[in-house]
Amino acid sequence: MLACALKFLLYCEGTRFTEKKHRVSMEVAASKGLPALKYHLLPRTKGFTTAVQCLRGTVAAVYDVTLNFRGNKNPSLLGILYGKKYEADMCVRRFPLEEIPLDEKEAAQWLHKLYQEKDALQEMYNQKGVFPGEQFKPARRPWTLLNFLFxxxxxxxxxxxxxxxxxxxxxxxxxLTFLGFVGAASFGVRRLIGVTEIEKGSSYGNQEFKKKE
Structure with missing residues (x-):
């Protein structure tokens, strides 16, 4: 979620969204008196507050990115290899670093508020199919195709x-040896990619949310 000129990226939820992880996360939110999130997990604030403190004077802003794939599709590496087409909408918001509190506790509260806003953005997208604000569609660049072909x-x-x-x-x-090698390699790649599917993800986060950050 955190991006800057240094291309530093931080995913504050810490793990992929599943119904089980979301349920555990919201139990933690209730125990801390935080509003429930419908579409996100409770953000882990320690990494964010530490990064923001260390980057002060180095970067100018934090960019919050919310990405949705159209048609409720769940992209996968196998789908990409099969040539499936995925279309997405992205909402990008810029927050000058000086707007984020210096105090660690206040910065954590700022992040929780940000995720509440992200939840509202997601709700609006689900209802209207678009994010609020000015719409921008990047133009196609022939150079990208030429570079790929080269x-x-x-x-x-x-x-x-x-x-x-x-x-x-x-x-x-x-x-026959060559065809056998190709078949074995194809099978191995499919198995490896299958591990990355969300429903086959690890149990990380199911219990971690119950620990104090």
């Missing part, structure tokens, strides 16, 4: 040459 050609040319050589050899053993 590197794809450079990196994939040796692979295509290798594949052509295998099939041109006419050796059944070599061809």
């Amino acid at each position: 590197w794809a050609t450079v990196l994939l040319s040796p692979l295509f040459s290798c594949v052509f050589g295998v099939f041109a050899s006419g050796s059944p053993l070599l061809i």
Whole structure:
């Protein structure tokens, strides 16, 4: 959530959102007298307040980013590999660093208030399908496509040459070995990517929220 000229990124929730983690998180919020969040986990304030204190005089602002994928889609690496198209809307807000309190406790309260605002933004997006404020759609840049095609050609040319050589050899053993290797590699990549799916995520956060920050 925290971004600056130094490209420093901080995800204050600390873990991916699941219903179980959200339930535990809101139990902690209730015990601390904090308003319940509907779409977010309770932010972990220690890392944020420490980062803000250390970055004073170095960076100018904190940028809060809220991202939503259209159609309630849940993107995955497998989906990207399969060529699925995902469209998203992003709400970016800028907060000058001097607006964030110096005191650690007050800075933590500022972060909790920010997440309450983020929850309200999410509620509005769910109702209207857009974020409030000025809408901006970046223009398509031909250079991005040209850059992709260039590197794809450079990196994939040796692979295509290798594949052509295998099939041109006419050796059944070599061809079967190559196909077996490709199949095994494809299976391994799918298994590794499957671990990154949210529903298969770790239990981290289920109990951690019950500990004092």
